Amino acid sequence: DQQVKQNSPSLSVQEGRISILNCDYTNSMFDYFLWYKKYPAEGPTFLISISSIKDKNEDGRFTVFLNKSAKHLSLHIVPSQPGDSAVYFCAASARDSSGDKLTFGTGTRLAVRP
Amino acid sequence: DTGVSQDPRHKITKRGQNVTFRCDPISEHNRLYWYRQTLGQGPEFLTYFQNEAQLEKSRLLSDRFSAERPKGSFSTLEIQRTEQGDSAMYLCASSLASWSTQDEAFFGQGTRLTVV
Numbered sequence: 389d390q391q392v393k394q395n396s397p398s399l400s401v402q403e404g405r406i407s408i409l410n411c412d413y414t415n416s417m418f419d420y421f422l423w424y425k426k427y428p429a430e431g432p433t434f435l436i437s438i439s440s441i442k443d444k445n446e447d448g449r450f451t452v453f454l455n456k457s458a459k460h461l462s463l464h465i466v467p468s469q470p471g472d473s474a475v476y477f478c479a480a481s482a483r484d485s486s487g488d489k490l491t492f493g494t495g496t497r498l499a500v501r502p
Numbered sequence: 503d504t505g506v507s508q509d510p511r512h513k514i515t516k517r518g519q520n521v522t523f524r525c526d527p528i529s530e531h532n533r534l535y536w537y538r539q540t541l542g543q544g545p546e547f548l549t550y551f552q553n554e555a556q557l558e559k560s561r562l563l564s565d566r567f568s569a570e571r572p573k574g575s576f577s578t579l580e581i582q583r584t585e586q587g588d589s590a591m592y593l594c595a596s597s598l599a600s601w602s603t604q605d606e607a608f609f610g611q612g613t614r615l616t617v618v
Contacts (some may be wrong), residue, residue, distance in 0.1 A: 392544075422606060424609075429611070430611050431506070431508075431593055431609035431610050432545065432593070433609070434606045434608065437606055477544050477545070488533070488597060488607065489535070489547050489550060489558065490535075490545070490547065490607060491547070492544030492545050492546070493544050494542065494543055494544050495543075
């Protein structure tokens with residue numbers, strides 16, 4: 389039962405353009421959402437998060453949008469840079485009921501072309 | 503470097519052998535997590551500790567797996583009688599949690615286990 393889904397395994401974007409990575413979830417108990425970035429042979433690195441009481445959170449070039457009614461979130465990167473090329477994981481937790489144990493999606497590999 | 507540290511980075515073992523991995527969390531973090539990641543998948547939760555107490559174990563954690571966090575500092579994950587299906591990246595993460603704060607988890611670089 390995949391509770392967090394990233395339906396696009398890969399995405400290719402031109403440098404300078406916007407990258408949009410999508411994530412859907414099924415568990416209504418999730419109340420905190422995160423994006424992690426992973427380079428080969430390294431552990432995931434925290435990028436940005438959003439609480440379920442918000443619909444948008446912005447940090448520099450990265451913005452996360454949350455649509456609770458659709459159980460959908462997205463990560464926008466603008467402008468995209470070649471150094472952003474990595475695998476991006478969406479993760480969710482139900483902090484009120486199960487601490488901050490994370491449930492991850494399967495990841496989207498982003499390639500930013502120079 | 504004050505990040506999460508895992509040792510070893512790579513481990514190759516024969517089927518049936520026991521292996522033990524170590525994780526040193528960020529020093530002030532009270533929560534410590536173990537995840538497992540296989541090819542093409544996201545990390546999957548195995549277990550977590552609040553200080554020295556193991557609070558939750560996933561059904562993925564069979565009785566061949568045991569994790570400890572003595573004194574609430576470093577943690578070890580032991581796999582007994584390894585099987586080829588245990589081959590994966592084992593990730594450790596830590597976070598600072600309280601009733602009033604929510605802090606993101608910081609991950610180590612992982613231990614890649616190959617069972618031959």
